[in-house]
Amino acid sequence: MSFIQSVGRRLGLAAVTLSLALGLVCFAAPAANAETQNVEMTSALQFSPREIKAAPGDTIVWNNAAGLPHNVVFDDGSKFDADEMKTLGKMLGKGQTQITLPADLPAGDYTYYCAPHRGAGMNGVISVQ
Numbered sequence: 001m002s003f004i005q006s007v008g009r010r011l012g013l014a015a016v017t018l019s020l021a022l023g024l025v026c027f028a029a030p031a032a033n034a035e036t037q038n039v040e041m042t043s044a045l046q047f048s049p050r051e052i053k054a055a056p057g058d059t060i061v062w063n064n065a066a067g068l069p070h071n072v073v074f075d076d077g078s079k080f081d082a083d084e085m086k087t088l089g090k091m092l093g094k095g096q097t098q099i100t101l102p103a104d105l106p107a108g109d110y111t112y113y114c115a116p117h118r119g120a121g122m123n124g125v126i127s128v129q
């Protein structure tokens with residue numbers, strides 16, 4: 001193998017390695033930026049914090065530690081995954097329920113409430129930037 005061929009081969013390998021590395025970084029970037037936001041469903045009939053700021057791709061987790069049944073119903077859930085909306089709407093006695101905000105979710109305030117405790121003021125908002 002001539003010197004030129006050898007150098008060419010090495011450069012080719014370097015280019016392939018660099019492309020693979022860049023590809024991995026680009027592929028991993030959205031997941032690395034996505035955050036998980038936690039909201040407590042309290043026995044005082046509140047979502048805490050009531051308002052959270054989030055970005056498309058974030059996961060919102062509602063945690064019910066108290067054991068008093070709550071659910072999550074969006075005033076307008078049309079931009080969210082229908083199956084996830086159905087799951088959030090089920091009464092949760094204890095444990096967690098969650099959604100992942102769609103990557104193409106428009107910025108805005110997404111308000112929600114707990115159906116049985118709506119009259120008591122149990123509501124919240126996800127402010128998407």
Ligand SMILES: [Cu+2]
Nearest residue numbers: 070071114117
């Ligand atoms: Cu409730």
